[in-house]
Amino acid sequence: MTEEKKLRKKDLRSVFWRSFALQGAFNYERMQNLGFCYTMIPVIKRLYDKQEDQSLALKRHLEIFNTTPVVSPTIAGITAAMEEQNANNKDFDTSSINAVKTALMGPLAGIGDSLFWGTLRIIAAGIGISLAVQGNIIGPLLFLLLYNIPNILVRFFGLKYGYSVGVNSLERIQKEGLMDKIMAVATTVGLVVVGAMVATMLKVTTPLKFSVNGAEVVIQDILDQILPNILPLTLTFIVFWMLRKKFSISKLTIGIIFFGIIIHWIGIL
Numbered sequence: 001m002t003e004e005k006k007l008r009k010k011d012l013r014s015v016f017w018r019s020f021a022l023q024g025a026f027n028y029e030r031m032q033n034l035g036f037c038y039t040m041i042p043v044i045k046r047l048y049d050k051q052e053d054q055s056l057a058l059k060r061h062l063e064i065f066n067t068t069p070v071v072s073p074t075i076a077g078i079t080a081a082m083e084e085q086n087a088n089n090k091d092f093d094t095s096s097i098n099a100v101k102t103a104l105m106g107p108l109a110g111i112g113d114s115l116f117w118g119t120l121r122i123i124a125a126g127i128g129i130s131l132a133v134q135g136n137i138i139g140p141l142l143f144l145l146l147y148n149i150p151n152i153l154v155r156f157f158g159l160k161y162g163y164s165v166g167v168n169s170l171e172r173i174q175k176e177g178l179m180d181k182i183m184a185v186a187t188t189v190g191l192v193v194v195g196a197m198v199a200t201m202l203k204v205t206t207p208l209k210f211s212v213n214g215a216e217v218v219i220q221d222i223l224d225q226i227l228p229n230i231l232p233l234t235l236t237f238i239v240f241w242m243l244r245k246k247f248s249i250s251k252l253t254i255g256i257i258f259f260g261i262i263i264h265w266i267g268i269l
Contacts, residue, residue, distance in 0.1 A: 005047045019155060021038060025038075065101065073162070079100070204232045206268060
């Protein structure tokens, strides 16, 4: 009887550290496939002795792969568990490995994008910027800590959980409806945070004023009585509308910069 192949903690630690290089060779044909294949090399070397088996495993993980980097170790953990099953079971269907990877990429990317790109990064940046504009060196350091500590923890425990639970994790998450709940909460929190940042961090005011029967009327005071921060809100909706109309982000950014310089020079805003 052949000895059962089993991954060691050392192998999983290598997978964890390699996951940070996921986008090191990003390409527009198969996205993060090279990075994911690089991540899986310690697993492949540990489980397969024959060069032919190693080559087949490497080719499996050169298929298209794309997800939020922070959740990629979770997928790598599940994939490692499946590779372990394949190494110990000759009747294992290897096509199911890429099938599970493909099934996980989209849903987990939705959670990762909502939680990290759309929520945590904005909150951390908002806190860091509010301190940095005051000349406080803690601002950028706090941003890095607030974003990267949860990032590293999710990567580490995601890999550990994915490997220990294996293939059943996807079925369990979908069965309990946790994925939809997490995405709904993350989206709500993200929208609230973005809305608060528009009101507190986007400064758009007008110095315009005129006299009526000797009394000075300040336009900004009138606008604030109608709706506080109406100008930042209006600018946000205009930019949002332009993005919905597929305006180029780079051209839109440059346009806003030049528009701001011109109207400030004229004295309108």
